[in-house]
Amino acid sequence: MSEPVLRVEELRTHFFTKAGVVKAVDDVSFIVNRGEVMGLVGESGSGKSMTGYSLMGLIDPPGRIVGGRILLDGIDVIKLSGEEMRQMRGNRVAMIFQDPMMTLNPVLRIDTQMIEAIVAHRKVSAGDAHAMAAAALSKVGIPSPEERLSAYPHQFSGGMRQRVAIAIALLNKPDLIIADEPTTALDVTIQGQILYEMQKLTRETGAAVIWITHDLSVVAGLADQVSVMYAGRIVEQGTAEQVLGRPRHPYTRGLLDSVPANNARGARLKQIPGMTPSLLDLPPGCPFRERCSYAQSDCARTPLMRPLTAGQSVRCHHPLA
Template sequence: MSALLTVKDLRTEFLTRDGVLPAVADVSFDLKRGEVLGLVGESGSGKSVTGFSIMGLVDAPGKIAGGSIVFDGQELVGADEETLRRLRGRRIAMIFQDPMMTLNPVLTVETQMIETVLAHESVSRAVARARCVEVLGKVGIASPSERLGQYPHQFSGGMRQRVAIAIAMLHKPDLIIADEPTTALDVTVQGQILYEMQQLVSQSGTALIWITHDLAVVAGLADKIAVMYAGRIVEQGPADDVLSNPTHPYTRGLLDSVPATTTPGQRLRQIPGSTPSIMQLGAGCAFEARCTRATSACSLMPDMVTIGSRSTRCWNPIVQQPSTASTESVA
């Protein structure tokens, strides 16, 4: 099966008073229909900017400075706004971390959902409303017909996020980009939404990019994982392999810092130091100052190399037997 989405050498920059900030650099991955990619990393690693770049939502002073984004055979980098507008919502949808970035507080949910349908399809309002009721029911909102007439403030945080997911599902898009949509929700609601997204992917063949800093979430959701650090992907491959036997020291550090993988009574392991400013990155590996495996070779930026089933950006990758930090223990 050919890839639905192919991102190649993507570079997204922001012009600031202090110079050019390369928020995303040399990012490459592909995604097939029905696949789930977990895009993982700390805050500021470039995950969300990657998603916005795919959607064509990078506004000035930001711009896509290089690379290619091919969606179903169509190049999106350099595409005109009308082309992107036709794709957004209908074939590519995005779920934001804050549902109020999707919902207008002064309009009823019914108005917002129906207008979303009518923006891309010539159907009657009755047909559009029936679809809205159906989709709200699929995301677990009880009495969807009655709740359509309510305003966003009349819903709880979890219910607002369900509405935002329902809006993303209205046109059964080929690709959904979910930008940490469950971060602010309690564990029970989070689990319900993850289940609903899994059902959507399995039943409709929708491809999903799940952006998160939470490895426990992607452990049970993603088919593939791409780990980002300081604007670059440092490791990617099948989820089970990346989580059970990581090759990049940063991925290893992320896994070691998960409480579930720490022996009770022992101190929680952590990555030393802090994420560097992207504005101040040198020519070498951005993780060098925090890495216990760093050598003189790390003064130069490594290329992505293939190790087994995955690729990694490291001069001194971890090559060993699978660790005890398995997918099950992370989850």
């Protein structure tokens, strides 16, 4: 395969709050190949959304990218100027958010919100932009797109709004789409439709996807590669088969065990004891050791990411067999 669409190297995004430094993203590296779907999995507060925002250049003060490289098509986006960054956003990289009820502006018509996304990046006539918007809507399965273009967001259901958001993300044929839990706020049936739609569309357009989620069942059906994040770091990485089929990090194991479908019927549901540690002035050592039943004294040393088998690597002193 050719050069990857995205190569993230040792990305660090820290938040400088009055209470101290929050290392929301700490030494994160991964690669996304062209046309591939990478699942970025973790609990709330694990830094997966912040990783996505860092890639988009949407980190607001007091947050700041303090280190690393984000190579998009070989160009380091961290070094781009504000204007170059804006031109990249929504053009080369697009993002879809969690709650479709909130992401569309309630007082602007759908066509306004679509057309502005086109003309922000290239010079097209109003008529052409309108036609492109209509085509994009019909592509995501919205019936009678011409009529729907002049509707307002509140006239759409949640699933339909997410389709509109996806249509907007695809408008400029981006190389990479960052999907930040786009199905979490939707019904299961709608979830299925949106997943199917995304899969189909990304295959058609060849866009790579970073699918941020806490839902392992979504990742299982969708992702080629999986990265598991915990406390701002990636703790396990590999193909979907490897990570989900044979997890080597105790945390990944715990996450998989927490999925009710994986438990025997009637048995008490498993859970990971404790909760995610505060990222504020995190002490050295493995951040998961407090909750880990395999932890030993050497876990007080910070583990490094190390490859185990081809393609699968783990950040643990005592990986599972």
